[in-house]
Amino acid sequence: MTAKLIDGVAIGKELRSEINDGVRKLLEKGCQPGLAVILVGNNPASHTYVRNKEKSSIEVGMKSEVIRLPEEVTEAELLKQIESLNADDTIHGILVQLPLPKHIDEDLVIQAIDPKKDVDGFHPVNVGKMLIGQQTFLPCTPYGIMELLDRSGVDIAGKHAVVIGRSNIVGKPMGQLLLQKDATVTYCHSKTKDLSSITKQADVIVAAIGKSKFITDEHIKEGAVVIDVGMNRDENGKLCGDVDTEKAKAVAAAITPVPGGVGPMTITMLLKNTLRSAEMAVTEGRCSKKA
Numbered sequence: 001m002t003a004k005l006i007d008g009v010a011i012g013k014e015l016r017s018e019i020n021d022g023v024r025k026l027l028e029k030g031c032q033p034g035l036a037v038i039l040v041g042n043n044p045a046s047h048t049y050v051r052n053k054e055k056s057s058i059e060v061g062m063k064s065e066v067i068r069l070p071e072e073v074t075e076a077e078l079l080k081q082i083e084s085l086n087a088d089d090t091i092h093g094i095l096v097q098l099p100l101p102k103h104i105d106e107d108l109v110i111q112a113i114d115p116k117k118d119v120d121g122f123h124p125v126n127v128g129k130m131l132i133g134q135q136t137f138l139p140c141t142p143y144g145i146m147e148l149l150d151r152s153g154v155d156i157a158g159k160h161a162v163v164i165g166r167s168n169i170v171g172k173p174m175g176q177l178l179l180q181k182d183a184t185v186t187y188c189h190s191k192t193k194d195l196s197s198i199t200k201q202a203d204v205i206v207a208a209i210g211k212s213k214f215i216t217d218e219h220i221k222e223g224a225v226v227i228d229v230g231m232n233r234d235e236n237g238k239l240c241g242d243v244d245t246e247k248a249k250a251v252a253a254a255i256t257p258v259p260g261g262v263g264p265m266t267i268t269m270l271l272k273n274t275l276r277s278a279e280m281a282v283t284e285g286r287c288s289k290k291a
């Protein structure tokens, strides 16, 4: 078998054109959706992602504001920035790029963001709503993966989905979204014993580990769908995922490439959440007419 590639760039484009239509409708009502991204320090990977986010939000017609703060910024200064964005009617989405420097309490920062502007879906209020299936901002990476599966015709009801990784931003919410769509979900993590015996049972594998080419053909059942969340560098400094794509292709039915799979969808869902936030602001009379 040679696996079908699930094209995140193409599916993302399709969705962005729908988002662009939504932005135009809001512009007619005098509201331009605005996204603010706060970037602390000099992590080069973070700079690339943030530039991508800025470029994509402008492409769909949104206002983009990137706030770059030095590595040494105090927690209090960062919280003050967030407060001012919370109060700014031209901003509908606030994203604080993670990870933050060690002297800053990430939980405190996430909790300072107005849940109505938390387009990452990381605020405990939004995490809680997601867990009980209420409408809210879904975390962008798992949300993007659900769209990828849906738009490539993968039906997950009744399927066994194995999620490898249990971080708050990817693994944990991923399992919950799959469960809501009636998959039978297993979580694996660093303490899991005999990983491959579990992943071999999966109809759908989501790898969110952070280890280059960790998942190979030996972990995959013939005909499984493999979603690769990893963003790593290989021994030559080349971008690669958590899955050894070449080996996996021989057994999987479908697989997401890195780059060009999950990454572009993460950014697309961020735009979708920002659009929805602006739409709600218009309904509630909170959008500034300055646009």
Ligand SMILES: NC(=O)C1=CN([C@@H]2O[C@H](COP(=O)(O)OP(=O)(O)OC[C@H]3O[C@@H](n4cnc5c(N)ncnc54)[C@H](OP(=O)(O)O)[C@@H]3O)[C@@H](O)[C@H]2O)C=CC1
Pocket: 141, 164, 165, 166, 167, 168, 169, 170, 171, 188, 189, 190, 191, 192, 195, 208, 209, 210, 211, 229, 230, 231, 232, 262, 263, 264, 266
């Ligand atoms: N494409 C995209 O849009 C995005 C990509 N990423 C990428 O996805 C990857 C994961 O990100 P993130 O969730 O933030 O990472 P974390 O480091 O927060 O979590 C990694 C998870 O993998 C588990 N793990 C580590 N080693 C093993 C192992 N040997 N066997 C099984 N499980 C293991 C850890 O287990 P334990 O909990 O026990 O420590 C942990 O739960 C990274 O490469 C990151 O760059 C992240 C966000 C978005």
Ligand SMILES: Nc1nc(=O)c2c([nH]1)NC[C@@H]1CN(c3ccc(C(=O)N[C@@H](CCC(=O)O)C(=O)O)cc3)C=[N+]21
Pocket: 048, 049, 052, 095, 096, 097, 098, 099, 120, 140, 141, 231, 239, 258, 259, 260, 261, 262, 263, 264, 266, 267
């Ligand atoms: N508050 C917060 N929210 C996030 O959503 C968040 C974060 N912090 N911290 C870091 C991770 C990582 N992440 C990625 C987004 C897009 C690509 C992406 O666009 N990847 C391209 C390639 C990019 C390149 O060429 O380097 C692709 O896969 O094709 C990757 C990774 C969001 N994250």
